[in-house]
Amino acid sequence: MINAIRVFVATVLLWSSTVLLWAQTDLPDYAEWQNLAERANAAVEAGRASDAAFEALRTQLVDWRDTFDQARGTNTNAIEIVSAQLDALGPEPEGGEPAEIATQRQSLNASLSVLRAPVQTAEVAYTEADGLIGGIDSILRARQSEALLQRGAVPLNPANWPEATRDSLGSLRNTMNEVTSAWGNDNQFAEFQNNLPEVLFLLVLAFLLLARGRDWFVNLAQSIQVGSATLGRWLAASAVSLGQIFVPLAGLWALIAAVQATGLVGLRGDVILSNLLWAGFLFLGSIWLGAQVFPRSLAVDPIVSLPLEQRGTGRFFASALGAVLAIEVLIGAIAGYDAWSDVTKAVIYFPIFVLLGVIFWRLAHLLRQHRIDREDVSYGDRLIALMGSVLFAVAIAGVAMAAIGYFNGALRLMIPTIITLQVLAVVLVLQRVVMAVFSLAAGSAEDAKNSLIPVLIGVGLVVASLPILAMVWGARSADLLEVWISLRKGIQIGETQLSATDFFSFLLIFFAGFMLTRLLQGAMKNTILPRTRMDIGGQNAVVSGLGYIGIFIAALVAINTTGLDLSSIALVAGALSVGIGFGLQNVVSNFVSGIILLIERPVSEGDWIEVNGNMGYVRNISVRSTRIETFDRTDVIVPNADLVSGTVTNFTRGNTVGRVIVPVGVAYGTDPRRIEEILLEIAKAHPMVLPHPAPAVVFQGFGASSLDFEIRAILRDVNWKLTVKSEMNYEIAKRFMDEGIEIPFAQTDIWLRNPEALRPNENTKPSAPKDDKEEPST
Template identity: 30%
Template sequence: MAEQREKIEGLTKQVDDISKKIDVAGKDDAGLVALRAQLEAVDKSLLDSGVAFRPRLAEINSRVTQLGNPPSDGQPPEPEMVANERHALNTEKAEINVLLGKAEDLSVRVNGMVNKITVLRRSLFTNMLTKRYELANAFTGEVGHAVNYEITRLYNSVSAWLRFVVQFKFRAVLAATFFALLVAAVMQFGGRRIFGRLINRDPSLDDPSYLSRLSVAFWSTLLPTLAMGVLLSGTVTLYTYFNVLRGDIGVLLSGFFAVLFVSFFVNCLSRAVLSPDMPNWRLISIESRAAWLLVWLMTTTAFVVGLDSFMGVVSDTLSSPLSVTIVKSLVAALVVGVLLVLIGSVRPFLDEKGAPRRWPTTLRYTLYLIGFATIVSALLGYVSFAQFVSQQIVITGALLATAYIGFLAASAISEEGAFADTSVGRWLKNRHNLEDTTLDQLGLVANVLIHILIVIVFLPFILFQWGFQPGDILVWLNKLATGFKIGSFSFSPLAIVTGVVVFVLGYFITRWFQGWLDGSVMARGKVDAGVRNSIRTVIGYAGVALAGLIGISSAGIDLSNLALVAGGLSLGIGFGLQNVVSNFVSGLILLAERPFKAGDWIVAGQVSGTVKKISVRATEIETFQRQTVILPNSELINGAVGNWTHRNKLGRIEIPVGVAHGSDVKRVHEVLLDIARSHPMVLKNPEPFVLFAAFGESALNFEVRVFLADIGNGSIVQNDIRFAIVEAFEKEHIQIPSPRRDVVVKTSTSSNGWSIDDEKAEAEYLEILTARAKAAEQPAPRRRRKKPDPA
C-alpha cells in the first residue's frame, strides 16, 4: 500500500507540472501533443494503481465475511484477537478507499486537461486558417531589403558550412556521400531486378488488361517514391552520423529534400496514370500531347508547393520578418491557383471529328473553383488558408489518387479468374499445381492485404497534412494496444488481431503436424488407412479447438464470460440444433468405435459404395457410379450398415446359372466346379462349392459359390467365370434355356362363318395384289375364297 501511495503522490506532482506547461505551450501544437501523450500515460498508471488494489480488497472482504457480524448489544463480546483483526481490516479497507478516491479524482482532472488540450489545438488550427493579414503592410520598401538580407544570410550560412566541410569534414563527407550513393545504387538496380515486373511497362503489349495497367500504375508510383524517401532520409541520417551537418544546415537540407520528394512523387503519379510515352498503358484515354502537358503542369504545381514549404523553413531558420513570409506564401498561392486553372483549361480528349475536347464539366469547374478560390483567398489576405488549400490539393490529392488506384487494382485482382492471369498467379499455378478456385481465394487474400497496405502507408501521411502530429498517431496506437471499455466489456483491437494471428498459426501448425504424422510416421509404420484417417481427423479437430482456446485467451477474452454463450447454445440445441448435435456425437462415436473406416465398402440403406472421409457431422461415400453421397452420421448410427471389408477383404460371391431339363446334372456339377477351381483369384480354402439350387419351370438352377481374398474383385471374377461357363457348355452341348411362354390367341367370327381378323387380312391382301397388278399393267389375279374351318 505504501508503494501505491507514493506512486499516486508522484503522479499528482507530474500532473501539476503538466498543467503549468499547458499554459506555456498554448501556441505550440507539437508541444501540446507531447503533453497529451504524458497525460495519457498518467491516466494509464492511475488505472493500473486501481487494478492493483482489487486483489487486496477481495481478500479483506472475504476475511470480514468469514469473521461475521460483530456481536450486538446484550450478547457476549467476541474474543479480543478477532476484534483486533476486524478493526485492522476495516482500517486498511478505509485507507485503500481513500487512495482509490484520490486516484479517481486525479483521473477526472487528467481527462479535463486532455479535453483542454484538444480545445487549444482546435483553436490553433482554426486561427491559422482564418487569420487575415494586411497585404498593404507587407508590400513596402522594407520587404525588398528584407528579402535581399535573407538571401544574403542564406548564402553566407551555406558558404560557411561548405568551407567548414572542406577544411575539417572532407573525408566524412566523402564517406557519407559514398554510402548514400551506394544505397541509391543498390535500391536502383536491386529494385529494378526484384520489382521490375511490377513497375516496368511492356512495350510489346498492344492491349494490356485493365488489371495490368492499374497494377503497374500503382506500383510504379509507390515503389520508386518509397525508394526516393529512403534515399533522401538515409542521406540526412548518414550526414548526421558523421557529424557533417550543423543544426541550421540540417533543417535546410531536410526542407530541400522535401521539395525533391514531393516533386518526384507527383511526377511518378502523373506519369503512371497518363503514361505519355506509351498510350496503350494509360488509365485515362487522352491525347499524347495533352498527357505530356498535364505531367509538366502537375509536376510544376508540386514543385511550387514544395518550394513554398522550403522557403517557410528558411524564414523560420533565419528568423526572417513576417512580411517576407507573407509575400512568399502569397506568390506561391497565386501561382498554384493559376496552374490549377491551366490544368482545368487543357483539352485532353478528341471528339468524333478529331477536334480537341475539354474535361468533363464537373471536373473542369471544380478545378476552376479551387484555383480561383485560392487566388481570391490570397488576395484578400487569407494567405494561410490559401497556402493550406494549395498543399492539400497537391499532396493530399496525390496521396488519395495513388491510394484510389491501389484500391481499384485490389478490387480488380479479386475478380474471378483475374489473379490466375497475373505473373504471381501463373507462377503459383505452375509451381504448386493450384486449382483455379484456390487461385481465386488467393486473389481475395491479396485484395485484403493490398487494402491493409494502402491504409497503413497512406493514412498517416494524409493525417499529417491535415494538422495531426505523430504524437496523435502514437496515442491512437496506444489505445489500440491497451484497448478501451464499452460498458463492462474491455475491447482491444490489437489483442483481437493477436488472437486471430495465434489461431491462424495454431491452425497451420496443426495441419503440418497432421501431414507429418500421417506421411512420415504412420505411413512408414504400415498403419491401416482407416486408422490413419481416424487419427488424423481427431488430431485435426483437437488442434483446431486448442488453437481456438489459445487464440481467445490471447485476444484478452475471459473464458468465463463464455458461460452465457454456452447457456444460449444449449438453449438453441434444445430447440433447433438436435440434428446437428446428434450428427456430431454420432461422428465422435464412429471415430471411436470404427465400425467402418475410410476405404471400406459399405451398404447403408439404398447407398452402396466406398467410404472416402469420416467427419464429425457426416460421412462421405463414393458409389461405384462415382457419385459422392454425404450421409449424416446419425443415420449410420441408428440404421443397419453392411460392411464388406470390416476386418478383412475376404468375401464370397454367388453366380447363378440354369441348364435345360434333361441335362446331365452330374456333368453340369463337375464342369461348374472345375471352372470355379481353375480361376486364379478364387481361394482354395474355403474351397469353391456348386449348389444344385432348385427345379425351375424352364431350367434346372445351379449356383456357383466362391471365396475371394479381395471382395472388391468380385465383378472381375464373376465376369470371367460366366465367360468360362458359356464356352464350357458349348463344348459339352449343355443348353442354357430361355424362359418358355405359351400364348393363346382368341378371335371372334362373323355371321357368315368367316373370322373377322381373317376378313381384314384377306381384304388387305387383295388390295396389295391389285396395286401390284396395276403397277405392272396386268389384270389383278382373283383369289378364291375358302370357307375356314370352324375349329
C-alpha cells in the same frame, strides 16, 4: 479475554502494515497536477491558444494521465488479500456475530478503505486528465475542419496574379542572389576551389547513376524473366527491379553532395537540397509502382488487366503523379521558408491541381476499362472499378474547389489521393509477393490460393496500412495514439476487461498452437503412423483425434496465457447454451456421432458402405458429416448421426474378402451335372477366387423357361466384384457356345380365338369410295 487481546493486537498490526504500505507507495504530486489542471481548464475554456501551445499542453496532460493510470494499480495485491479475507468471513449474519469476528471484520473494512483511497484519488485525476485531453482534441479538430472549409483568393482572378508573380520570382531571385553572393565571397570561392576534385567526382558519379542506373536494372529484370514466367523468376525480377529506385537515388544523393561541397549554396538552397532526396524518392517510387501495376511483359499477370499499349499509358500517368508529388514537396518547402501568402499559394498551385485533375481523369478511364475487358467480374475487379469512379469524382471536385477559392480543401483532397493510390499499390504488390512466396513454399499455386495463411497476411497488410492512410488524410499522431489507448483499454463486460491486445494475443497464441498441431498431424500421418501396423482407417482416426485435442488445448492455453476471465460470463453462456442447444441439437448430435465414429471406427475412410440406399466409398469423415463417393463419381454428404444410429452395410470392414454370386440359366433338356462341372471349372480358374472356402455351384430350381444355377465364390478383394462377375459371364458364354449348350430366352406364343374375324368377307360388296374431302372431326 486472551482472545480479545489477540484480536486487538492483530488489528493493530494489520492497520499499521496498511498505513506503512500506503506511505511507502510513490504517489503522484497532486498539488503540481492541480496547477496544471487549472491552466489547462482555462486554456480550453478560452480556446485562444495556438495549435503549438495546445499540442505542448496536451503532451503534458498525456504524461500525467499515464502517471495516474499507473497509480490506479496501487496496492492491487494488498487489496486482493484483504478482499479475500472478507470473503472468507462471509456476509454479516442478521442476528449478529461474535465480537472477535465483528472486530476483525471492522478492521479489515477499515484497511480496505485505506488501501483503496489512493486508487480512487488516481481514478478521479485520471478522469479529469482524460477529459482535458478530449477538450483540446475537440478544439484542434474544429480548427482543422474550419481551415479546410475556409474560402480564400480565387486563382482565376487576374487581380491576384501580380502578387503571386512577385512572391514566386522573389524566391527565385533571392536563391540566385545567395549563389552570386557566395561566388563573390573570397573565403567561399577558395573553399569551392579546394573541393573542386571532390565536386567533379561526385558530379560524374551522379551523372552516371542518374543517366544509366535505372536502365541497367530494367534490362537485368527483363533478362531474368526471359524464357519462362515462373513465380521464382518473377520474385527475383521484382527484387532486382528495386535497383531502379535506389541506384538513381544514390546518384541524386551524389548530386546533392556535390552541390553542397561547392560551398555556394545559401539558406534557400539548403531548404531545396534537404527536400530533394525525398522528392526524388517519391518520383522514382512512383515509376517503380507503375511498372508493377502495369507490367511491360505480357507473360506477367497484371494487377489491372489492360492491353499492352494501355499499360504504357498507365505507367506514364503513374510517373506523372510521382513528378507532381515531387514538385509539390519542393514548392511547399520554398513557400514555407519565404512565407508565401495564401493568394500566392492559390495561384501557383492552381495549374498543379488542373494537371492532377487531367491525370486522375485519364487514370480513372483506364481503371474502368479493367472491368469492361474482363468477363468474370470478381471482388478485386469491382474494387478497381470503384477506385476509377472515385478518381473521376476527385478530378472534378478538386479542380472545382481550387477554382472557386477553396485552396486548403483542394490541397487536402488531391495530394492525399496520390499518396493513397501509392499506398494501395504497395499493399497489392506486397500481397502478390506473399502469395508467390507461399506458392513456392507449398509447391502449388492452387494450394496457395486455397490456403488461409496468405489471406491472413494480406488482411494484416491492409490493417497495417490504415494508420498510414489516416495520417495522410489529416489524422494527427495524437489521434492515432488515443485510438491505440482505447484498443488497449478495451471494453468492460461485467467484471471482465476485453482489450484488443488480449484479443490479438489470444489469436497469436491460438494460431501458434494450431500450426503446431498441424505439424504434429503431418508428422504422424506421413512419418510415424505409416511405419506401424495400423490400418489406414485407424491412422486417419488418430490424426483427426489429435487435431481435435490439439485445437482444444491451444484454445485453453491461449485463454489462460492472455488472462481472460471467463467466469463472469459463464452464467450468460450457460443461459445462451440452453437456447442454442435446442436450435443446434442436430449439429451437436452429428458432432458427437463424429467423435464416436473416430473412436469406435465402425466406418473408416476407404470403406465400401451402403447407407440410406446410397452405396460408395467413404472419402472423408469430418466433425459433422461423412462424404461418400458413389460409383457414379458423385459425392453424397451423410450426417454422422445416420451412420451411428442407422443401419450401415460395410462391405470391407476389417478385410476386403467378400462373396460374388453369378446367376446362370440354361435350356430345359440340358444335363445339370455337366453344367455344374463347367461352372465350377470357370470359378476355380479365376485368379480372384479363393480356394478356401472353395467355390460352389447351386442348382436353384426350375424357372419358367430355364434351369437356374448360381456360382457362389469368395473373392480376395470384394472391390473387384463387378469385374469378376463380368469376366465369369464372358467365360460362361464362351464355354456354353463351345459345348452347344443353349441359353434360353423368353418367348411368347399368341393364340387367336376367332381368326376368321380377321379375314374379309368374300360375299360382301366393296363399299363406295369416300370423298377426298374429309369430314371435320368432332
